[in-house]
Amino acid sequence: MLHVMGIPILNLVCYVPLAGFFIILLLDRKSVTAIKWTANLVALLDFILSIPLILSFNNPSYTDPLTNFRYIIKVPWITSLGAQYYFGIDGISLLLIMLTTLLGFIAVLSSWTAIEHRVKEYYALLLLLQTGMLGTFMALDFFLFYVFWEIMLVPMYFLIGVWGSERRLYSAIKFFLYTLAGSVLMLLGILALYFDYGRQTGVYTFNVIELQRIGFPFGLQYWVFLAFFVGFAIKVPMFPFHTWLPDAHTDAPTAGSVILAGVLLKMGTYGFVRFGLPLLPDASRYFIGIGGKSFPWMMWLCIIGIIYGALVALMQKDWKRLVAYSSVSHLGFCMLGIFAATPVAVQGGVLQMINHGLSTGALFLLVGNVYERRHTRLISEYGGLSHIMPLYATIFLIMTLSSIGMPGLNGFIGEFMILQGTFSDPTLRIWSGVAVVGIVLGAAYMLWLFQRTMFGEVTNPKNELLDDLNFREAFCYVPLIILSFWIGLYPQTFLRYLDDPVNRVVSKVRGSDYFKLSIPVADATTSPTVAPGTVVADRPAPHR
């Protein structure tokens, strides 16, 4: 196990923000600068501490050979219930944790001038939220997972409700109740699995890995899938559980929107990959319609989300609300890839979670920059900003292109892998075909937004004296832009962490036979040039 200063690395990464939370609580509320510096330094420290996770990820001494999870911490916790304090990460959670620590830092940094009242509480809650999110991605025990899942809820509720804009209370309560309703159902699902596992084996445990070892009867899976579905789908959000999202996003402060879009939504998609599919493979196949024997409910919901989100985004007059609806569409893509349950599609889905975090996170930051200057989000209030804020316009263009899947940037890789992976399953092929329509609509609403805000003459005199981004504001985008190009040009850096965990998920859902069924397609004419694309040899074994 990797220790830093004698503390297991995962604990350290997870609880450094919590320590920051307590430090800020101890600070005088009038020493605003000290609070800001503390929060920024803690967030930065947390990001730096998370880097060793990726550097020594493949070090075998940190890897549990049985489960292939890394940096495991496993101590008994509530023994009477069978709940353990069980942390560990694989490639999927690794990428999400890196995203969280990065966006967490950027969110804190971006708030420097945006928040002026109750500064102490604001930063304290942001850091508490950070711990909640990191713990959720690290937990391998359902009980522990649930605790962190609920911890996230509270700071977010206050962030929206206290530092939000006009309808903040309505939006905050809506967010809270929606999510709470979902998580209660999820808890029921967890308990059902817990008791059935106990009935079957005589041992009561919340250990997710253990729960995956046995098969649950289809009838139970059916209901638990529905319960999980509601819990996760609200978080994602999938149609028709998405209406909390535009309100919450629109009214949240900038940093709240960034975290909400960048990380919190991923809890839902992550839940499906980590728990939904591997624990409930039969029900998953049933509801996704794999094999074509049942009605493809999930596929329908994904497609509706993609198209519906895009169409509604097209009509928005509020800049932030437009980006919020675009999230519905993008997350539809993520879910399509995850539900398609082929290696390429799931990897694409997970990568697209990261991509969405980068591009939509940046887009919310960008809205925040002008909101801070003009205190309005109405698109019609802007126009011609390229004249006044060229740097801002350039960054906005890059992030727009990333969001609409321009090749060379990150969004394309994710979208294409999702489409390719979905297409490769003959029974799901049609859904890939329909989803492609989403990329046209995506271009439509984003470019229209770009035109209305950046192009044209400066019609509104209030915009004439706006300052371009200052150094701190521009600095927030540097890592996001670098990563966008990096993933777009050389995604292997990130994809290599996904191969193994995704294959495990796929072999759970589709059975391990799936990987043995590859049929090589030989060149018709014996060509002397062995194409580098001859794929069959490169197919990784499902379990390494």
Next chain:
Amino acid sequence: MANYFWLIPFIPLAGTVINGLFGKRLSKKVVGLLACTSVGLACLLSLWAVLHLTHLPPNARRLTHILFTWIASGDFHVEFQFLLDPLSAVMILVVTFVGFWIHVYATGYMAHDDGYYRFFAFLNLFMFAMLTLVLAGNFLLMFVGWEGVGLCSYLLIGYYFHKKSAGDAAKKAFIVNRVGDIGFVLGILLVYVTFQTLDFTSVFNRAAGFLVEESGGGVLTVITLLLFVGAVGKSAQIPLYVWLPDAMEGPTPVSALIHAATMVTAGVYMVARCNPLFSRAPLTMEVVTWVGAATALFAATIGLVQRDIKRILAYSTVSQLGYMFVAMGVGAFTAGMFHLVTHAFFKALLFLGAGSVITAFHHQEQDITRMGGLHKYMPITARAMTIGALTLAGCPLLSGFFSKDEILWQAVAGGHLVPWIVVWLAAGCTAFYIFRLLFLTFFGEARMGAAHAEPCQESPRRMTTPLIVLALFSVGIGYIGLPPLFAKVFHLPNVFEHFLEPVWQGPPRAPSAPVTVACFGQSVGNGEGFITLLSILMALAGFLTAWLFYLKQKDWPELLSHRLSGLYHMLLNKYKIDEIYDTVIINPINTISYWFLWQFFDVGVIDGIVNRTGQIMRGAGRLLKNIQSGYTRSYAAWILFGVVAILVYCMR
């Protein structure tokens, strides 16, 4: 050494990076010099690489270079891979050579523009994307270039972004192209599923094992139809051509480079690149032929009556691209590529000439009915434009004549009589509209208003030199690919055809029977000669009509437009296709999205249910809170009620 050919796209990219990052601080001279030098270097390197290629034996002319593994995920594997073969060789030569001269021209055309460095950064970026497109070694990298040129097109159409029309046109171009991309992406997906690779070489080798799908409906037919949808978008064919005329909002060098010479031909190039697939799908070939032919005539008729000098040329481009697709569709890939090459020169020439005219009017006037007599003031431009017009119209012995003649002849030889008639008619329209443009602009009396009383001047040398160069090439380039008839006459071999030969990997075709033309029961000799004669006559008819209408009987057009007012207005309004798209597609989408999806469904139904649930809960709470009133007698009453209820239940 020739393995460094993959560097070609990256030289203009370096130009983009330098100009994009530091251009603001550099003088215009340095910016222009950097941009031109980078493209010039790319051109020299291309020439060198192609020369190297020609030294190889014909079947070995296929260099590949893998930079790195791009995506490897599960069973999906694709490389960042470049390919230089005769087909891409032709393309890089055309793109860099024409591109270089247009860059030179642009240093003059844009001389008084504030966003000079931005313009050249984008233009260089376009060169990078276009070269990536043509040098790509697999479908996915080609798609990178494909979208990249689309992006640069977007940025450059919207270059004058303070104008709303420019912003609209840019967005329209991008989105219409994206519609085509649906087909391209699905085509790529199906290629991968079918062939387990996206690498061109392997895909085409494996395709050789597929039978020709005579009855249609096979997987190759589906793949090629999907890919063709992409080509239709990028190369502005019916029904996705609508973006190209609007794209004229961009600066003229952009129109010349992107929307005439290079990017719009990417669709043709893609079909040519995928010839092993297309030639095994006769149904698709039929579709390609018909779409091309229909577009050729359709766009040419619209061009007859337009007044904006650039829009006429835009419709002309759409029409000429139609010719190229006819060639592809009838399986005459060489002829199609040949026309692509000649068209790149003469259409770039025409656009640059038009730009020179626009410069003379200080960017204020583009309506040809308000010009006239300019040849006195702008002799070089006038001569260059005349050569361009003659070439486009198919004047014998100029390059456009040879390439168009080849396509028309191949259509007949392949037995496609109706498409031939259609494009033959289009040839007449072509000659008419281009001479109409020429006569109205450069000849006759001056009709400039008082606003342009000052005499127009010839453009500076930086702009006229490219005109001269392109004019020379428009005349001469045809001699590298003479059709058989003229090859015999001039004793010149068809180098172009021989060079491209190894690229065409279609199924072996039976040589078509020689076509002889019988007239009144007597053979009048070789069919090719006859068809050529018909083409010449048609072009002559178009020319004479234009001459009659605009130089001799100048009241005739007016009279005719009154007599045929319905037809005239239909053409003037471009068949109202844009309006139809608005009514049938755009507006319904907007209305449904706004009223039904958002206001009714999202806000009304879903949020309605959510909020109603909340209200019901609150209402229930309000009712139930009465129970807990704090009065002892009330609690006593409730207890009594409870006890009675239990007793009733138990004794039942």
